Amino acid sequence: MSIHKFPQDFKWGVATASYQIEGAYNEDGRGMSIWDTFAHTPGKVKNGDNGNVACDSYHRVEEDVQLLKDLGVKVYRFSVSWPRVLPSGRGEVNQAGLDYYHRLVDALVANGIEPFCTLYHWDLPQALQDEGGWGSRGTIDAFAEYAELMFNEFKGKIKHWITFNEPWCMAFLSNYLGVHAPGNKDLQLAIDVSHHLLVAHGKAVKRFRELGIPGEIGIAPNTAWAVPYRNTEEDIEACLRIYGWSGDWYLDPIYFGEYPKFMLEWYEKLGYKPPVVAGDMDIIRQPIDFIGINYYTSSMNRYNPGEAGGMLSSEAVSLGVAKTDIGWEIYAEGLYQLLRYTADKYGNPNLYITENGACYNDGLEQGGRIHDQRRIDYLAMHLIQASRAIEDGINLKGYMEWSLMDNFEWAEGYGMRFGLVHVDYDTLVRTKKDSYYWYKGVISRNWFER
Numbered sequence: 236m237s238i239h240k241f242p243q244d245f246k247w248g249v250a251t252a253s254y255q256i257e258g259a260y261n262e263d264g265r266g267m268s269i270w271d272t273f274a275h276t277p278g279k280v281k282n283g284d285n286g287n288v289a290c291d292s293y294h295r296v297e298e299d300v301q302l303l304k305d306l307g308v309k310v311y312r313f314s315v316s317w318p319r320v321l322p323s324g325r326g327e328v329n330q331a332g333l334d335y336y337h338r339l340v341d342a343l344v345a346n347g348i349e350p351f352c353t354l355y356h357w358d359l360p361q362a363l364q365d366e367g368g369w370g371s372r373g374t375i376d377a378f379a380e381y382a383e384l385m386f387n388e389f390k391g392k393i394k395h396w397i398t399f400n401e402p403w404c405m406a407f408l409s410n411y412l413g414v415h416a417p418g419n420k421d422l423q424l425a426i427d428v429s430h431h432l433l434v435a436h437g438k439a440v441k442r443f444r445e446l447g448i449p450g451e452i453g454i455a456p457n458t459a460w461a462v463p464y465r466n467t468e469e470d471i472e473a474c475l476r477i478y479g480w481s482g483d484w485y486l487d488p489i490y491f492g493e494y495p496k497f498m499l500e501w502y503e504k505l506g507y508k509p510p511v512v513a514g515d516m517d518i519i520r521q522p523i524d525f526i527g528i529n530y531y532t533s534s535m536n537r538y539n540p541g542e543a544g545g546m547l548s549s550e551a552v553s554l555g556v557a558k559t560d561i562g563w564e565i566y567a568e569g570l571y572q573l574l575r576y577t578a579d580k581y582g583n584p585n586l587y588i589t590e591n592g593a594c595y596n597d598g599l600e601q602g603g604r605i606h607d608q609r610r611i612d613y614l615a616m617h618l619i620q621a622s623r624a625i626e627d628g629i630n631l632k633g634y635m636e637w638s639l640m641d642n643f644e645w646a647e648g649y650g651m652r653f654g655l656v657h658v659d660y661d662t663l664v665r666t667k668k669d670s671y672y673w674y675k676g677v678i679s680r681n682w683f684e685r
C-alpha cells in the first residue's frame with residue numbers, strides 16, 4: 236500500500252451539465268434546445284428517454300448544494316442552458332432563467348464552493364439550429380453575445396469559465412457520426428462546426444479579456460488516449476490521428492494559431508478542409524488560462540486502411556482489460572500519458588481534470604446502501620495517475636469527478652449511471668453511494684492510501 240498525496244490548494248470537485256440534470260425543460264420561459272428536439276425524436280435515445288424532468292435539479296438547488304457541501308468539494312462544475320437564459324439564442328433575455336443560475340451560484344458561494352461554469356455543454360437553442368446551428372457562421376456571434384451576457388451577469392461571482400465542453404462531440408459525434416444532437420452525418424459539416432466553434436471560442440475569450448472579467452477561462456476537449464498495437468510507424472501514426480481528431484485539432488489552433496498539419500493533410504487527401512476566413516486563426520489563438528481534460532478511457536489502435544479503420548484508417552483493438560458497465564475499457568495509465576502529452580506539447584499549461592468517472596449501474600441494496608466498490612477502484616486507479624503526474628511536474632490544478640449524481644446519459648438515456656449519488660427517477664430521491672463517502676474522505680484528507 237502507498238500514500239497518494241495532493242497539493243494543499245488542489246481543487247477537488249464534481250461535474251454535471253444542464254440538460255442532464257435540470258429538467259423543467261418547458262418552464263419559466265426556457266426555450267427549446269437541440270437536445271429536446273433530438274430526445275423527443277423516436278429512436279434517437281434508448282427507451283425514448285429525454286431530459287424533460289431529468290434529476291429535477293431546476294427545482295432542487297438547496298438539496299443539491301447540500302449534497303456538494305456534505306461531500307466537501309472546493310469547486311462545482313455545472314453548465315448553463317443557453318436557451319434557458321436566451322430562449323431564441325440571442326436577443327430577449329429570460330430573467331427567470333438568469334435568476335435560477337443566480338440562486339445556484341449564490342448558494343454555492345454561501346457554502347464556500349467555487350462555481351466552475353461551462354457556457355456550452357451541447358444544448359444549443361433550437362432557434363439557432365433552425366438557422367444552421369454550428370454549421371453556420373451566424374452562430375459564432377450569437378455565442379459571443381451569450382458569453383458576454385453571462386460574463387457581465389456573473390462578474391466577480393463566477394471566476395472559472397469553460398467555453399465549450401468537448402468540441403469533438405459537438406462536431407464529429409453530433410454531425411459526422413450522428414449519435415448526438417442534431418444527428419447529422421456529414422464530414423465537411425463536422426469540419427465546419429469545428430472551425431466555427433473555435434472562432435466562437437476565440438471571440439468569447441477576447442470579450443472576457445476586454446471586459447476585464449476577474450478569473451480564468453479555458454476549454455475542455457475530450458481527449459482519448461491511444462496505445463499503438465505494434466511499435467510501427469503506421470500504428471503510431473494511427474494513434475496520433477485518434478487523439479489528433481479530438482484533441483490537437485482544437486488545441487493546436489488555440490495554442491499555435493494553426494491546425495495540426497498531419498490532420499489537415501489527412502482531411503485534404505479525403506477532399507475536405509476547414510472553412511477558414513481571413514482573420515479567423517488570429518481570433519482563435521487568444522491565450523487561455525487552462526485546459527480542461529475529460530478522460531474516461533483509452534484505446535489500442537492499429538493502421539487499417541480498410542472499412543474497419545474508418546475515416547482515419549485507425550482500427551481499435553481491444554486492450555484486453557476490464558470494462559465499465561457502458562463498455563469502456565479501464566486504462567488509468569492512459570490518463571497519465573495524456574496529461575504528459577498535453578503538458579509537453581502545449582508548454583505545461585494549467586490543467587484541470589474536468590471530467591473523470593465510471594459507469595456502474597449498481598442498485599439500491601437492503602438498508603438503502605449502494606455498494607459501488609468498482610467505482611471506488613476506478614477512481615482510486617485514476618487519482619493515483621493524477622498524483623503521479625503532479626509529482627512529475629505537470630501543472631494539474633484540480634479534479635472534477637463525473638458525476639455528482641446519476642443523470643441523463645445522452646443517447647444511452649437513464650440506463651447508464653455515473654453518479655456518486657444514486658437517483659431514483661420515479662421519486663427523484665437522491666441516495667449517497669459508497670463512492671460518495673470514499674471520495675468525501677479523499678477530499679477531506681487530501682491524500683489516500685492504496
Ligand SMILES: OC[C@@H]1[C@@H](O)[C@H](O)[C@@H](O)c2[nH]c(CCc3ccccc3)c[n+]21
Pocket residue numbers: 252255400401404457529531590637644645653
Ligand atoms: O459519458 C459520460 C460523460 C457525459 O455524461 C458528459 O456529459 C460528457 O461531457 C462526457 N464526455 C465523455 C467522453 C466522450 C464521450 C461523450 C459521449 C459519449 C461517449 C463518449 C464522457 N462523458
